[in-house]
Amino acid sequence: QAQLVESGGGLVQPGGSLRLSCVASGSRFIDNGWSWHRQASGKQRELVAAISSGGSTKYADSVKGRFIISRDNAENTIFLQMNSLKPEDTAVYHCNRGVALPLLPWGQGTQVIVSS
DSSP states (O other), X not given: OOEEEEEOOXXXXXXXXXXXXXXXXXXXXXXXXXXXXXXXXXXXXXXXXXXXXXXXXXXXXXXXXXEEEEEETTTTEEEEEEXXXXXXXXXXXXXXXXXXXXOSOOOOXXXXXXXX
C-alpha cells in the first residue's frame, strides 16, 4: 500500500523560503513521475509542480521562477524548494504520484502559511 508523508511546512514571512519534503513508500518511486499540489482554504486543489521519472519539470505559472521541484530516488523523496513566498502561496501542500492527475490517495499534507 503506497503511503505519502509530507513535511516541512510552517509559518513564514512574505519573501521567505521553505523546503517541503515528501517520502513515498510502497510505490515504484524511480519509475514514476511525482508532483506537488496545494489547496487553499475555500479553493480547489491545484497542481503546483511536477517532475518526470527522467527529471523533466513543469510548474504552474503562479510559481515559475520561485519554486523548484526535485527528487532523490535513493531516498524515495520529492522536494519542493519554495522561495520568495507570497501570502497567496498559503495552502496545504500535498505530493502525489503522477505529473498531472493524482494517482494515489492523498496524504495528510503539510500546511504553509505566508504571513507577516
